[in-house]
Amino acid sequence: MSRREELLAFADTVKGFMPRNEGLALHRLALEHASAAGATWLEVGAWCGKSAVYLGAAAESVNAVLYSLDHHHGSEENQEGWEHFDDSLIDSVDGRLNTLPTWQRTIADARLEATVLGLVGPSLVVAAHFAQPLEILFIDGGHGAEVAWADFAAWTPKVVSGGLLMIHDVFEDPAEGGRPPFEIYLAALESGRFVDVASEGSLRVLRRVG
Ligand code: SAH
Ligand code: MG
Numbered sequence: 001m002s003r004r005e006e007l008l009a010f011a012d013t014v015k016g017f018m019p020r021n022e023g024l025a026l027h028r029l030a031l032e033h034a035s036a037a038g039a040t041w042l043e044v045g046a047w048c049g050k051s052a053v054y055l056g057a058a059a060e061s062v063n064a065v066l067y068s069l070d071h072h073h074g075s076e077e078n079q080e081g082w083e084h085f086d087d088s089l090i091d092s093v094d095g096r097l098n099t100l101p102t103w104q105r106t107i108a109d110a111r112l113e114a115t116v117l118g119l120v121g122p123s124l125v126v127a128a129h130f131a132q133p134l135e136i137l138f139i140d141g142g143h144g145a146e147v148a149w150a151d152f153a154a155w156t157p158k159v160v161s162g163g164l165l166m167i168h169d170v171f172e173d174p175a176e177g178g179r180p181p182f183e184i185y186l187a188a189l190e191s192g193r194f195v196d197v198a199s200e201g202s203l204r205v206l207r208r209v210g
Pocket of ligand 2 (some may be wrong): 017036168
């Protein structure tokens with residue numbers, strides 16, 4: 001098994017909400033797109049590191065770096081009483097959800113510690129202090145309207161011309177899921193700054209133009 005195959009097989013074992021076909025598309029499109037060695041990629045929404053392994057496996061082979069950003073306390077739908085709650089991720093000290101130890105274990109087991117770098121904190125605070133242009137931006141953070149729109153406003157201007165914007169959990173049919181990821185996807189297209197490149201399941205991939 002090649003290193004890349006090994007990582008893709010490992011990604012299947014990581015906890016998370018990324019179906020295999022979408023993870024493989026994330027990986028393949030990042031790899032196909034990658035040009036400049038030393039490029040900077042960033043994902044908003046790390047959870048336990050599953051998408052970070054799919055993207056990190058691509059980053060490693062092209063000498064890019066992936067920042068994996070999360071405050072690690074989960075989104076609304078991850079909290080107790082909601083659909084995606086997992087009580088094994090509760091920190092017994094303060095009773096809050098904490099995915100950081102699991103994320104760290106994932107990245108260590110994948111041997112991606114020099115490729116996938118954690119950024120721990122609220123997305124908007126990090127964005128306000130993050131000046132590095134991005135070759136790839138993957139938005140998969142909070143899916144509430146306020147958070148999703150704030151991520152759109154704060155992060156998409158950092159994508160370089162020719163760079164990729166990937167958005168997860170885009171559902172055209174409201175019966176399948178929440179609206180905000182779909183709405184920011186439409187806003188990206190309507191802005192004239194992005195064009196459609198590919199899609200797989202709920203993953204949408206756009207390219208920055210101009
Ligand atoms: N991309 C991951 C899944 C991310 S789940 C994967 O496919 O494996 C969404 C994550 O966004 C959660 O871990 C949650 O903690 C994080 N999140 C939500 N709102 C955030 C915010 N404002 N700042 C930082 N992280 C946030
Ligand atoms: Mg998602």
